[in-house]
Amino acid sequence: MLHNVKELLGCHIHANDGEIGTVKDLYFDDERWVIRYLVVETGTWLASRRVLISPISVRDTTWVDNVMRVSLTQRQVKDSPDIDTDKPVCRQHEVDYHNYYGYPNYWEGANLWGASMYPVIPWVDSSAGVETLRESREAAVAHEMQARLTLKGEPADPHLRSCDEVAGYEVLATDGLIGRVADFIFDDKHWAVRYIDVDTHRRMPGKHVLISRAWVDQVSWTEHQVLVDVTRKAVETGPAYEAGHPLTRQQEANLHEHHERAPYWPLTDVQECARLEP
DSSP states (O other): OEEEHHHHTTOEEEETTEEEEEEEEEEEETTTTEEEEEEEEOOGGGTTOEEEEOGGGEEEEEGGGTEEEESOOHHHHHTSOOOOTTSOOOHHHHHHHHHHHTOOOTTSSSBTTBSOSSSSOOOOOTTSOHHHHHHHHHHHHHHHHHHHHHHTTOOOOTTEEEHHHHTTOEEEETTEEEEEEEEEEEETTTOBEEEEEEEOTTTSTTOEEEEEGGGEEEEETTTTEEEESSOHHHHHTSOOOOTTSOOOHHHHHHHHHHTTOOOSTTSOHHHHHHHTOO
């Protein structure tokens, strides 16, 4: 199902044994455009510290009550690596975070989430012998040690982006300005960003339009601009989007038909992964 990122802002995150805090921001990677972390403000129980919560831990969400439940305990969150969310998150911090929670590294593997297309912990065959399991653990430790050596001294990962920061970026068609980024729309199955909600402001007063992530040619992070492969006329004559309202599959179909683009949903997981390759 598709949701707006703004729907998650202020959402209450509940652990197995109590509330963790509320969502203040989301981080996505600009290679696959997949949401990797929720930035959660913990409140007074943890001195208002901000922590990262991975979609891997999400059990379910009650959207009408603005509550998301995660498979974590407050103690786990309290003891998790302290990451300064006011600064760019470096890959070493991510390695420490994933190692602490036992999560697979999403940047390792051909799928959207590394070994999987979805934010899950891969199932391990319990019938494997003790020796096989021991070898797997030893390989994991060796891999982590190599990763630490490789990452030592590397700068912050330039591929993690704040949704809050990118909101407001100019959106440029092939022939000029369309508007500014107002929001993002993602699916809660893959946590992949599907659309950018663009406020066309002065050019088309009061109108919001959707631009598929697949139509983004490039993003200038220094100029704060998103360059897309559509024309202004196509946007002007295309369907409007009622910001904040649920997006139906028929509306998606109408949008893709208007722009004469193939939709993403008939694709298999393998085909989609190839399409989202940077």
